[in-house]
Amino acid sequence: MADDETTNPSRLIDPRSGFCPDTNTFHSLRPRVPLPPPSQPLSLTQYTLSLLLSQSSAPAPNATVLIDAASGHHVSYSHFLDQIHSLTSSLAASTSLSRGHVAFIVSPSSLHVPVLYFALLALGVTISPTNPLSSHSEIAHQVQLTNPVIAFATSATSHKLPTLPLGTILLDSPEFLSMLNGNRPNSDRVHRVEVSQSDSAAILYSSGTTGRVKGVLLTHRNLIALIEGFFRLTSESRQKQTETEQPQPVSLFTLPLFHVFGFFMLVRAVAMGETLVLMEKFDFESMLRTVEKFRVNYMPVSPPLVVAFAKSELVEKYDISSLQLLGSGGAPLGKEVAERFAAKFPNIGIVQGYGLTETCGGAARMIEIDESQRHGSVGRLAENMEAKIVDPVTGEALPPGHKGELWLRGPTIMKGYVGDDKATAETLDSEGWLKTGDLCYFDSDGFLFIVDRLKELIKYKGYQVPPAELEHLLLSHPEISDAAVIPYPDEEAGQIPMAFVVRKPGSNITEAQVIDFIAKQVAPYKKIRRVSFINSIPKSPSGKILRRVLVTHALSAGSARL
Known part of the structure; x- marks a missing residue:
């Protein structure tokens, strides 16, 4: 038996998690997909x-x-x-x-x-x-x-x-x-x-x-x-x-x-x-009208849009019964948001995916509706892909259930950054591993969970606080329509979690109520200690929170209190 395992490394791969203890590498649980011969000319x-x-x-x-949503052409x-x-x-x-x-x-x-x-x-x-x-x-x-x-x-x-x-x-x-x-x-x-x-x-x-x-x-x-x-x-x-x-x-x-x-x-x-309906400018109500008019079945979306679906009353005005599936990507979708959406729209599935521009957008995803029940996960490793979870301090590759930086290798990994050899060398190692900068873990069934960006972790008295975890909790509050959490400098703690909160229309929720709401659900070191109310959270086109903008805003607004 041992000889078979030596000659056939795949025998060492756990069929449930995809983890190989011999190489500390996770392998895709999807069927391998054959690709055209690399030498074949093909655009x-x-x-x-x-x-x-x-x-x-x-x-x-x-x-x-193709259909133009505005003109109907x-x-x-x-x-x-x-x-x-x-x-x-x-x-x-x-x-x-x-x-x-x-x-x-x-x-x-x-x-x-x-x-x-x-x-x-x-x-x-x-x-x-x-x-x-x-x-x-x-x-x-x-x-x-x-x-x-x-x-x-x-x-x-x-x-x-x-x-x-x-x-x-x-x-x-x-x-x-x-x-x-x-x-x-x-x-x-x-x-x-x-x-x-x-x-x-x-x-x-x-x-x-x-x-x-x-x-x-x-x-x-x-x-x-x-x-x-x-x-x-x-x-x-x-x-x-x-x-x-x-x-x-x-x-x-x-x-x-x-x-x-x-x-x-x-x-x-x-x-x-398929048929694609294109919107030049996004507007939530126009989107709902478009779904009704063209009987849309599927939409790739970013998490803020899932939040809007779950919380907006505008949805009741339109017939969106044709909608069967949302594909969420671009940023992590919180468990609470996914559950709230599922309760409101039991006939619309959400499948999540994860990727970076550096992986062509695809690295992990859900492909069956039963996989979508694993709330909080972004799915399993994509076909032909390998991964490692690497301890950021020791560089050691870790088994399932342990958090570390996600490294990826496979045929969709970028060639490099144009005109920036230094950044390419820092991101791609000599063996073709892409260092994503995301703090993640795999569970025992091979599902990937994104905790947060390594660079965005808040360091409170030596503890690491993931902003995304607090944001997901904030979004579960019925009076909060959107939220973002940033590190705010503090002389004693180093950094404290600060929340930017967008109230739902008609809400008068206070800073003390926000702080108390989170404090009841997290360990003491993760508590939000400062709140600022804002009209909207600045985001990239893919739905990622632009934390640097908020940090600059917080420091300029609160410089007298620093």
């Missing part, structure tokens, strides 16, 4: 469209792929594919864009952006989309990092851009529309550029919540590996449901397409032949 566009067309249940040519799959072919051909003919060039994109979500992404990727051009609300200085920093040769913007955003070698093309100009809707070229035009899977596909920007924004370099193979996993697992799940044949799934995107979560969910949805 993300070519791969995604091949998946779309290979399905036995591929959408009919007149089936809808529909784009069919046949027209969408024609636009990709036309734009690819037009860009190749009218510009000197070539494989390896970078295209900078500054545009809100629109029906044109998905076509632009697929066309550029087909040409081997690296796409680099940014938040259209970025300031001049933020864009200048990103342009300096990525060195783009061309930009795509709108009339409202182009003024933020410097002059680039191939200029700026406006997505709302007649020139661009003619490129989109020109005569359809030879149908295999989109495949003529030979793109290597190891070529750069996208430079996406990390949220910058704990430092200056970094450009995360993802390859075609990184993204192919991610989508292949989603495609195989979703296909299997759908095959199980064949007896209750469902209409074409309709997803609503409140996520910005420049963010990794929105980007990969867009590509996944096209590969699966």
Whole structure:
């Protein structure tokens, strides 16, 4: 028996947790997903469209792929594919864009952006989309990092851009529309550029919540590996449901397409032949109206939106009975919020996932509704992924049930940070392990739990206090609509937990009541000792709390008391 274990290390892997005590490594409990040979030339566009067309249940040519929520304008799959072919051909003919060039994109979500992404990727051009609300200085920093040769913007955003070698093309100009809707070229035009899977596909920007924004370099193979996993697992799940044949799934995107979560969910949805409803500007009531109007089945969301669903009375005004599932990601979703949502919407499931821009957005997720009952978890390790839980002090890799920094390794891990070798070396080790900076643990069933960001832990008299734990408790209070917890400097304790609280309309909850509410539920060292009431919590597009903004606000407001 011992000899078998020596020659077959997989025998050592606990089938329940995925942990191998020999290497102190966690392995995915998902079936291994085969990937195309690395040497095979293949762009993300070519791969995604091949998946779309290979399905036995591929959408009919007149089936809808994109809907603009505001105008109601529909784009069919046949027209969408024609636009990709036309734009690819037009860009190749009218510009000197070539494989390896970078295209900078500054545009809100629109029906044109998905076509632009697929066309550029087909040409081997690296796409680099940014938040259209970025300031001049933020864009200048990103342009300096990525060195783009061309930009795509709108009339409202182009003024933020410097002059680039191939200029700026406006997505709302007649020139661009003619490129989109020109005569359809030879149908295999989109495949003529030979793109290597190891070529750069996208430079996406990390949220910058704990430092200056970094450009995360993802390859075609990184993204192919991610989508292949989603495609195989979703296909299997759908095959199980064949007896209750469902209409074409309709997803609503409140996520910005420049963010990794929105980007990969867009590509996944096209590969699966789904219908996407895009919202340029998010507004909670408009979102509810859109769900009702287009009979939306699924929405990828960030946790603040789940909180809004659970607490808002506006929901009662709309028919959202078509909604079957929310996919939560971008930040941890608290157990209390998930339970409150489940009590209010028993027919809508929530599956959680976890990832970083550095992992293409995917690292762990739930794939079955029964997994979603593990409240507080972000699911199990994604297919083809390995993980370690590393003690931040000793560097020792730990078994299930122990907290430490999460390290990840697998085919979706980024190539590195553009123009920042130092940051790349600090984050990626020589064996390909990505140090996430997240304090986590796996339970005995292989479910991953995110405790908090290591850098955001509050150090109270030597004790470590996770802000996320206190935030989840605060959100369970019926008079609190949103909350954030930060470290506040204290001469005696070093740091104390300070809460920023958004009251529900009509509430007069006091600082003393907030402090008392938490004190009854936590150990003494975790108590909140200072409260500030605020109109809204500043957040990144993915829903992450911008703690640095709140820390600055607290210090400037309370400097006299420091």
